[in-house]
Amino acid sequence: MNLFKAESLRRNLVLTFIWLWVASALAATLVAFWLAGRSAQVSFDRILKDDALALATQIHWDQSGAVFAADPNTADYLIFDSLSPSRFMVINQDGKKLVGNAVLTLPPNADQQKAGSPLFFDSDNDIGNLRVVAIRLEHKDSPGHVWVVVGESQAKRNHISHELAAAIFLPAIGLAVFIVPLLVAGIRYGLAPANAINDAVARRGINDLSPIPLYQVPVELKGLISHINDLLKRVQDAVAHERRFISDTAHQLRTPLAGIKLLVDDLLRTSQASPEDPPNKEVLSELSTASTRVTQLVKQLLTLARSEGGNAVQMEEIELGPIIEDLTSHWKPVFANSAKEFHINASLRSLDAFKIKTNATLVQEILANLIDNALNYGGDRVDLKATLQEHKLMLHVLDNGDKVFAEDIERMLTPFWRGKDLSHHGVGLGLPIAQKTCALLGGHLSIQIYPEVRGTQITIELPLKS
């Protein structure tokens, strides 16, 4: 079976209904034909028996035995049949024919037949294929018995059978000629609402993500359409999120680009006006800063896009030691340059030889984002701590910066949110990237503030088993 062959509901329904109808119509007509045929056989047998009984009335019994009282012509009249000439004979127990126009052979077990009870049998002999009835008659005052045997041609019955077949099968075939188009039309009518939904969805513009109206949808399709509407809603939300993100991204890029544009135009103008003068150092310095910012923004955006890509992450068993070492060697001088302190707490140092199944590069990327965030937006000291629990490793980045308001915690994870003081060089993507990367590792990022302490703690939880 070809699994990829498109199924047509209409074709399936039409074929199923036609097969069902043909099978049931065939069965019904066959049964009707059989019943009618049987009924005709029983009726013909009864007539045949009546013919035999009519002949029997002409038998007189005396002391010497049975005598057929009428002449052969009268006997012929008694069993006259317009369709086929009847064959008959009346014989006594010695086999002597009292009257008759044919010799009809009795079956071997005929003598076991009760007297007066008709014995029906088919006989195929030189006269032809006959249906025969034989009745054995006895009389209490007369010795011996007689057989009254009457036969008629099977051709008569075959002829009636053909007439019955024509009467039953021809109307059924005629009915099929009407039924099949009616079935097709009925199924098409029944499927019209589904086709209407199909057309309405096909006519939609690429940006139309509004729900499909349910008021004309058949009950059988309501569940499916409801699920599609749920899906559309999720797609709509995702598209709105993407659009907002792209708009925010464009917004973030526009300002430094506008600055770069003006400064480059300024350099062109001044170099044309005074070609011998060196370019303005302040302009060059600002150009460098602005282009660095744009580059950083683009890098961060690509990281964010990668972390949202949902690609499978390669996990391997790693030791925390090299990561701690890298963090120390990279960040100590950076903090020193900013006249700030960076401490790796003993709780983390004690896990130097601890092994965890994760992705070292991504863990380093998350921590780099968190530490950079604390450096930019925190106070003058950043601490890195660890807590080990049964199923997870928790890494905490603490700063002693200004207090974060509870209502800002959610916003801190929104792309491009940079707090109220925009003097820092960050672009507001560090935390969202860390959060999404953490999720890629099967972990979780959370932000904690404590009323009695300054600063913010950001915790990442990493599962010990991937």
Next chain:
Amino acid sequence: MRVLIVEDDSALRLGLKRTLLAEGWQVDTVDNGELALAATLTETYDIAVLDLNLPKIDGIAVLKDWRSKGLKHAVLILTARDELQDRILGLNSGGDDYLTKPFEPPELIARIRAIVRRRTGTLTQVLRVGDVAFNTESRELFHKDQRILVSPREATLLELLLGSSGQAVPKSRIVSAMSSWDTNFTANAVEIYILKLRRKLAVTGVSIVTVRGTGYALEAT
């Protein structure tokens, strides 16, 4: 013309400043909303180029504060957000025009000129007294068909005098219009530029007269 630039991005701030300085305008810059409000307490500007996404106090709040205090300087809103509701909010809050980043420098200049023209009611781009004509667009001075070369500062002074419709322009206003925080422009410097202009206008039949106790005015003889 004196311009206040309120922009937190340092590259754009410098770019704006140098672009407008090249037009011969006096330019002050601040990088947050708080300083923007402080600047307008002590100085008078013809126009402010205002970013909306500002640290400390955002641009819309700054704009509303200026208007609530009755400050009438023109405002060109400069922002990266170009959604319709942002533009409507900016204009309804008292902005005169709206320019989306990034932009072409000539468009910025043209829009600033157009706003200031609307504000001062000087719809014509050519200001005339007697046989002297000054094109505010090209900043060129003509006597009949003869061009007289003037420096950017002389042009600014000339524009002030021509724009006052014969009324005397106070010396303090000239000092303010020709100053910026970077240049230490004094009343004595005004007199030097008045002297330079008088020399250049000597042949034109238009003279700068001193109105005692008030300032200077242009007069066709």
